[in-house]
Amino acid sequence: MLVSEMTNTGPGGNGDIFLELQNYGDAPQDMTGWSVYRCIGIGVRASVPQVSVEQLDGVVLEPGQRFTAGRSGQAGADIRAVQDTTFGISFATQYGLLVFDQDGKIVDRVGSAREDVESFCAMGQPLPGVLNGLHWESWQRVDITGDDRRDFIVAGRTPGRRSAEAPQHQSVDSPVRITEVTNGDPGGTSDNFFELTSTGDAPVDVTGWQVYRCTGTGRLYDGMLQLNLPDGEMAPGEVFTAARTGADSTVEHPDVTYGTSFNAVNGFGLMVVDKDRNVVHSVGVFDRVDFPCTADEPLSDTLDFASGESYQRVAFTGDNAKDYVRANRTPGKFAPDVEAVEVQKPKMGDAGINEIAAGRPDDKGGQKAQYVEIINNGSTPADLSGLRVNYCAADGRRMLEPAAVVPDGLSLAPGGVLTGKVRLSPTPPSSRRATVPQSRMPQAHFSTPSVSTTTTWAK
Structure with missing residues (x-):
């Protein structure tokens, strides 16, 4: 049995x-x-x-x-x-x-x-x-x-019947490829798009073709239809751009828009199918689960939305991880020679984060107890003018705007410590600015979606 x-x-x-x-x-x-x-x-x-x-x-x-x-x-x-x-x-x-x-x-x-x-x-x-x-x-x-x-x-599947005797794969060779994709950009998680390019030498009839998305849980089914491609032919070199509809989108003049964003927390994928539902091309962007959208190895779900990164095709090996690079986005333009962006690594200078706290239980101060501490471990004063403190959200990504900015002219002596502490205030979002009061230490202002807060800097 x-x-x-x-x-x-x-x-x-x-x-x-x-x-x-x-x-x-x-x-x-x-x-x-x-x-x-x-x-x-x-x-x-x-x-x-x-x-x-x-x-x-x-x-x-x-x-x-x-x-x-x-x-x-x-x-x-x-x-x-x-x-x-x-x-x-x-x-x-x-x-x-x-x-x-x-x-x-x-x-x-x-x-x-x-x-x-x-x-x-x-x-x-x-x-x-x-x-x-x-x-x-x-x-x-x-x-x-x-x-x-x-x-x-x-x-x-064969419920109640004899199993198949050999693997079955519904796919076709086509020069139409997904050449650029992202699940977020400077406008946030609703600022996403993808791009198809006809990379061959002859027109391709895309009548009846569809694009599906893989969910954050890695599944793909009828309800995940992203859009139907317009009937007709794609000319050699033609680029087709589809973007998320709405005010958050920063993609100018897309060929078509869609109403559902790609998952920005758990990852996503895209699959292009022809009129007979044969797989034309697919790409997967995820870190936690397997996807039917992935070809060989997936791309990491770690694009930096704030700087406008996307994944762009530079090769045709059939392995997602080898065929795409992280680069500054170029919607509407297929650029196989695009310059890759390396993931930023910390530049360990004399000044760095010394201590950080996300808060205490609500009855002990809650959000008001958050702070970050910066220390100068060097032997000379450190100019911290313009130093930015960025939140990373629950999904691990840098938030679009810095939480605080150190005002110009602030210098930290060797061994000195600069503490930024959250102070809740009724300051409206439109008036949040970095200031340098004459009577006390400089201040920088947090920008959060739910409450107006201020970071008070103290040496």
């Missing part, structure tokens, strides 16, 4: 799913007392069964017979037509199955997770999270070696 097929997504979304067991032996198997558990996103077994002892009571599978369980209320018609029972909890991005017999012994296990995630469900290395819901894909057993990656293939 083994897991024969499973999926965590389908054309109808993350609930259009099922699991299937099959008797691979030569004798009937009574499953009374058996149960099936799922592994949750962090790789450990769930606390409640996916298919309970009660649901398997009295079930006997003949040799070759299958037992199919679909997601209640959400599984597609092809699953509902053959399902023997249902379950009420969908699978996470990283998931798996454990099959227990009547004595509580694990008789089979299979897991899907990023390769650096240890899954209790996996046999050997876990299966990657690459299932494409647009293509109705599932993991299907083709062998019994005890190694998940050798025993399962990706193919169009």
Whole structure:
């Protein structure tokens, strides 16, 4: 009795799913007392069964017979037509199955997770999270070696039917490529865009083509349609630019706009498909989960929005990590010779951050207790004029505007310490300016979206 097929997504979304067991032996198997558990996103077994002892009571599978369980209320018609029972909890991005017999012994296990995630469900290395819901894909057993990656293939799902015998991939060769993409820019997380370029020598008919986005959880299905490309041909060298609609967008004169931003916290991906839903091209930008949008290795979800960075194509190897570089954005222009921007590293001079506190419990001061301390470890005075302090948000990115700026003329003696402490004030946003009062230490002003605050600098 083994897991024969499973999926965590389908054309109808993350609930259009099922699991299937099959008797691979030569004798009937009574499953009374058996149960099936799922592994949750962090790789450990769930606390409640996916298919309970009660649901398997009295079930006997003949040799070759299958037992199919679909997601209640959400599984597609092809699953509902053959399902023997249902379950009420969908699978996470990283998931798996454990099959227990009547004595509580694990008789089979299979897991899907990023390769650096240890899954209790996996046999050997876990299966990657690459299932494409647009293509109705599932993991299907083709062998019994005890190694998940050798025993399962990706193919169009076959609930209640014999598994496919070979992997199935719906893709076509095309000179149309995603040549630039970002999930945020100087206008914030709603200032995102992507660019397609026809890189060949002949026109390409893109009638019926579509662009889909991969979600932050790594899934792709019908509901993730980003836009339909205009019918017609793309001429050689033609660039097509699509940008987020709204006042935050700083892309001038895009060819088309769309209404849903790309995920700026967990990552995202894009997939271009032709009229038959064959994959034309795809790119993935993420750090935490696998994506069906990724070609080989993904791009890191660490673009600096404030400086206007994007990922731009410079090569055609088929590996996202090798084909794109981080660069200053150029919407509407394909520049394969663009100069890459290196990730900034701290320049360790004499002056640096000495201490930092994010605050204390609300009854002890809360936000008012935040401060940052800068020390001069050198042997000569340090001119701190114009030094900026930037917040990094919860997603790890630098916020668009500095939280504070040290006024001109402030010098820190050797061993001296400069402390910037938050002081809440009713100052309206329009009047926040760095000032140098004559009677006390200079001040710089925070800019936060919810409250007006001031940083008081003190030596």
